[in-house]
Amino acid sequence: MSLDRRRWLAAAGATLGSLWLAGCDRLATNPTFTGVLKVAEKWTKHAQRAVTDRKALAREFTAADISKDFKPNGTMRPQDPEYLRLLGENFAGYRLVVDGLVEHPLALSLAEVRAAPSRTQITRHDCVEGWSSIGKWKGARLSALLDRAKLKPEARYIVFHCADTLDPSATDGAGVYYESIDLIDAYHPQTILAYQMNDATLPVRHGAPLRLRVERQLGYKHAKYVMRVEAVASLDGLGRGQGGFWPDRGYQWYAGI
Amino acid sequence: MADKPAKVLVRRHSGVTRITHWLNVLAVSLLLMSGLQIFNAHPALYWGAKSTFADPWVSMRKVEVAGQPRGITTVGDLTFDTTGLFGWSGAEGAREQRGFPAWATVPSWRDLGAGRSWHFFFAWVFVLNGLVYWAWGLIGGHVARDLLPTRAQLRPRNILHEIATHARLQFPRGEAARTYNVIQKLTYLLVIVVLLPLMVLTGLCMSPGFNATVPGLIDLFGGRQSARTIHFLSASGIVLFIVVHLALVVVSGLWNNIRSMITGRYAIEVSGEVEGKRP
Structure with missing residues (x-):
């Protein structure tokens, strides 16, 4: 040439x-x-939902597989005054609120959450960034809590309101973390509000006192520092309208892929 | 007709091959670039089910060496200074910490959410396009007729001969140029039977939803982090193929090759009575 x-x-x-x-x-x-x-994103969700059994379980591992270096992400220690106050009293005054489109709104102490039907599972946590860690979780089954509150027929999504402001620069009030899932994932047997990690009380960096585990989706769906569980008919009007802190910032609401 | 070699145009590529080829060019390019955007969110690779953060087998990061930021890439026990390319790149004065540089990702700035949007949209394009190609290739006979090597082509002597002539950048001429040679056939088969399907399968194994649906497949690859590593290696194989493919397109007759993939017609030099159309 x-x-x-x-x-x-x-x-x-x-x-x-x-x-x-x-x-x-x-x-x-x-x-x-x-x-x-x-x-x-819609094609992916519909395709996965079409071929997946509603109750198909995420893989569960053995104690030997548990990561010794499980990586915390997002907020590590909320600086919100209300959270710091609750942390200071070791969550004695904490109440998990379950409300919205329910017949019987609940306000449960941690003792009551721990007394609710529970599930323990060793699962792999897949972060949207690409890494994975394996941990053991024990928590209250979300389905049992929702049944106790009794969803109204128009409820379609479950929203998790969190204690942490992850984006203090947001001036529109959308800086506080929140996430939402549909009723298929809300009633999945592995969907729990975890209060224990690796047989110890859930540490602050992993979301104390309660964090969501929704095992068939990526890490950012697993809301930490959960204060309130709200049943809604639509995701409009929450945050910036996309159904979660990260979805409001361009991430996919359906994080099964 | 005289014995003097004449140029004739033969029909080389069918309409389906040409359309699926260019759609694949679009989808694979954007999948590679959005894939690197996603990789940059955590520029490290592991083997097994979970990440071993202190001991990735590949990593790209920024470190301070004598007070100066450097881009460092590690592969196993080896460490390379890749400043400007991997780990620490960008225009002088505006360098930033990132795995792959801005020119290799879409969008060029860091945006994992956007990268995932691009990736999954073009993954659908890639899969649907691939299914059309495969269905047509098997039913219409393209794979059997044009891509499966003949018994004669697979003789060791012929393979060695082809390797020797390729190494000297000599390409089949005349009648022999009507069909793919054995190296071409085996390379194309490797890409469309092994590498491209492997991208889809390892990609699916990174989806927690898919893993709950088909738990067995992820075991085949040795766990989710292994699947991510194989996804990266297979993509690297595709990049290598593209580089060699483009180089050979240039040296074996750029315009003739490009024309054949656009209009379907490929010029060969023949002597005597021939089938085909004069240019």
Whole structure:
């Protein structure tokens, strides 16, 4: 190949490459295009739901598999005054509120949550970033708590309101962590509000006093520092309207993939 | 007709091959770039079910060396200074800590949520396009006719001969250029039978929802972190294929190759009576 031709090819390649990159970045900020990309999230959810048994369990591991370096993520220690107050009294005054579209709103002390029907499981926690850690969790079955509160027929989602402000810079009130799941995941047998991790009281960095475990989805769905469980008919009007702290910031609401 | 070699255009690629090829170019390019965006959220690889954070087998990170930030890549026990490329990259003065550099990811800035949106959208395009190609290739006979090597081609002598001529960048001419040679056939089969399906399977094994649905598949790959590693290695294999493929497209007749993948017609030089159309 002649030098001229080689130079020409290199220049053509560089030009095409930079056009391609600039084009991708422009599309990435175009709301219509990102809206089209998000359609795939619905396809994925429907495809997974279509082929998955509602009660199909996430893999459970043995005690030997438990990670010694289980990585905490998100808020490590909430600085919110109300949380610090509860932590200071070792959650004596903590009440888990279950309300919204329910017949009998609940306000349960930690002792009452611990007395509720429970489940213990050793599962793999898959972070959206790509890493995995294995831990042992014991907690109250969400299904039993919801049955006690008795959902109204119009309830479609369960929202978890948390104690931690993960984004203090948010001026629209959407800086506080929250997450939501649908009733299929809410009634899944492995969906629990965990108060124990690896046979010890749940540590603050992993979400004390209660964190959600929803084992068939990625880590950011597993809300920590849960204060209130609310049954709703729609996710509109919560945060920025996408059903969770990270979904409000461009992440997928359905995190089964 | 004289014995002087004449150029004729033969029909090389069917419409389905051409359309699925270019859709695949689009999908695979964007899957690679959005995949690197996702990788950058945690630029380290492990084997097994879980991460062993203190001991990844591959990692890219920023470290301070004598007060200066450097990009460091580790592979097993080996450590490489990859400043400007892996771990610490960007324009001088605006460098940032990231696994792969901005020009390799979509979007160019760090945005895991957006990277996942791109990745899963084009994963659907890639899978549906691949299914069309496979269905047509098997039913329409493309795989059997054009891609499966003949018995003669598989003789060790022929394979050695092909390797020797490829190494000298000599390519089949005339009648021999009508069909794929054995190296081409085996390489294309490796990509469409092994590497591309492996991307889909290891990709699915990173989905916690899919793992609850089909628990056996993740065991086949040795756990979720192994599946992630194999996903990365298989993608690296595809990048290697693309680099060699593009280089060979250039040296074996750039315009002839590009024309054949756009219009379907490929020029060969033949002597005597021939089938095909004069250009």
